Structure formats: structure tokens, C-alpha cells
Amino acid sequence: MRRKFADDLKALHDQLLEIGRLTEAALQQAIEAFETKNQNLAKAVIAVDGSIDKLEEKINDFALWLIAKQQPVATDLRRIIAAIKIASDLERIADLAVNIAKACIRIADQPFVANIHNILSMYRLASEMVVVAINAYDQEDISLARSVADMDEKVDQLYGEIMTSLLEMEKTDKEALAQMNVLALVARYIERMADHATNIAEHLIYLVKGKHYNLND
Incomplete structure (x- = not known):
């Protein structure tokens, strides 16, 4: 029974890496489309x-089935809970990539x-955060997870610079206001991507240490 449970946990892990791969691909395509x-x-x-x-739904259903069927304790339960939360964050990141694709249109x-x-710099940094966060989960590497927070600070700084620049432009170029609003939304979507990547890193630390950490503190 324990061997079967270990195999099920491995399957859950692999499904999470798959949704991560699909999300990474969506991010790369969205920025290329935008640029x-x-x-x-x-x-x-x-x-x-x-x-x-659909893959997120599959992961959630499988994770809940594992909880009901196996009644896991301690580390195994944290592993399943972390998988549910990480899948949710990855799905939201993919939604934000869709929002940017719609902005492109x-x-x-x-x-x-x-x-x-x-x-573009902000987007590439946020995308790197997603990749690093997924790798941190795959390797259960806390140092990688913590590095995501450092990148998030740079994303926030770029976001502030972008919004300041767009606000200044609005004062002198009213005709371009519609597109500037779209660009401001794109910047906001990227900032939210970085937040979700940070969430993934925090879920990994919870999985390994059994405690909740706020990497933005």
C-alpha cells in the first residue's frame, strides 16, 4: 500500500510539472505575440x-482522492496540499498570459x-521567476525558492517605473490614452504573475519546513 501511495504522489508531482511546462510555454508565446x-x-x-x-481540475480531483483514500499525515499531506495550491497559482499565471494575448489583439x-x-524586461523577469519557482518545487530546493523573492523586488521596481512613465505621458498625449491604458494593464498582469510565482515558492517552503513563510516580508 505504501509503495502504491508513493507512486500516486509521484504521479501528482509529474502532473504538476506538466501544468508548469504548459504555463511556461504560454508565457513565452504571449510575450512574443505582444512584442x-x-x-x-x-x-x-x-x-x-x-x-x-482541465489539467488543474484533474490535479485537484486526484489530490482530493488521495486525501480521502489514503488519509495521509504530516509531510505527505503537506505535499498534496502544496500541489493543489501550486496548480491554482500556475492556472492563474496562464490566465494572465491569456490576458496579455488579448491585449495584443x-x-x-x-x-x-x-x-x-x-x-519586456519585467515580463522576462517574471517568467524567469515562474521557471525558478517550478524548479524549486521539483528539486525541493529552499534556496531557489528564496531567490524568487529577490527577483520579485526587481519586478515591483520596474512596475513602479512603468506606471510613473505612463502617467506622465497621459498628461501630454491624450490621443494615445486608450493604448496607454492597455499597456498599464499588461504591466499589472505581469506584476500579478510575479506574485503568483512568489506564492509557489512559499508553498514549496511550507512543504519542506511545515511552516508558512511570507517571502515579501
């Missing part, structure tokens, strides 16, 4: 979101009214 204004790629990001949603082929360098 190049590739409408077809943006639509592809939106189309794959349903598969990610709204901008269409219009030239960018502002320099998007900081937005």
Missing part, C-alpha cells in the same frame, strides 16, 4: 488555456505609443 504583434500567436495562447484549466497593428523596453 511582435503576432495576432495568430496571441490566439494560440488563448486556445491552449482550456487544456491548462486589442493593440493589433498599431505602433506602440510608448517604449515597451521596461515592460
Whole structure:
């Protein structure tokens, strides 16, 4: 019975890595679509979101079945709870990638009214946070998890710079207001991605140490 339970936990772990892989791919496609204004790629990001949603549901159902069937204790229970929470954060990150793909479609082929360098830098950093957080979970590496918090500070700094720049532009370029609002939303979506990546790192620390930690403190 214990061997079967260990196999089930491994299957849960593998499912979580799969939703992580799909989310990482959605992130890369969404930023490429945004940067190049590739409408077809943006639509592809939106189309794959349903598969990610279904995988999260599958993970939740499997995790709840394990709790009901095996009645796990201590570390095993934390492992299952962490999996449910991480799957939820990954699904939300994928939703945010969809939101950015939709922003790309709204901008269409219009030239960018502002320099998007900081937005791209922020996006790549947030995407790296997601990758590092998933690796931290896979390897149960607390030092990797803690490094996510350091990157989150840089994301927050870039977010502040972007919003300040857009607010200044709004004072002088009223005609570009509609697109500036879209760019502000994109920056907000990226900032939320980073928050969810930080959540994943915190769930890993909870799994390993059995205590809740706020990495933003």
C-alpha cells in the first residue's frame, strides 16, 4: 500500500510539472505575440488555456482522492496540499498570459505609443521567476525558492517605473490614452504573475519546513 501511495504522489508531482511546462510555454508565446504583434500567436495562447484549466481540475480531483483514500499525515499531506495550491497559482499565471494575448489583439497593428523596453524586461523577469519557482518545487530546493523573492523586488521596481512613465505621458498625449491604458494593464498582469510565482515558492517552503513563510516580508 505504501509503495502504491508513493507512486500516486509521484504521479501528482509529474502532473504538476506538466501544468508548469504548459504555463511556461504560454508565457513565452504571449510575450512574443505582444512584442511582435503576432495576432495568430496571441490566439494560440488563448486556445491552449482550456487544456491548462482541465489539467488543474484533474490535479485537484486526484489530490482530493488521495486525501480521502489514503488519509495521509504530516509531510505527505503537506505535499498534496502544496500541489493543489501550486496548480491554482500556475492556472492563474496562464490566465494572465491569456490576458496579455488579448491585449495584443486589442493593440493589433498599431505602433506602440510608448517604449515597451521596461515592460519586456519585467515580463522576462517574471517568467524567469515562474521557471525558478517550478524548479524549486521539483528539486525541493529552499534556496531557489528564496531567490524568487529577490527577483520579485526587481519586478515591483520596474512596475513602479512603468506606471510613473505612463502617467506622465497621459498628461501630454491624450490621443494615445486608450493604448496607454492597455499597456498599464499588461504591466499589472505581469506584476500579478510575479506574485503568483512568489506564492509557489512559499508553498514549496511550507512543504519542506511545515511552516508558512511570507517571502515579501
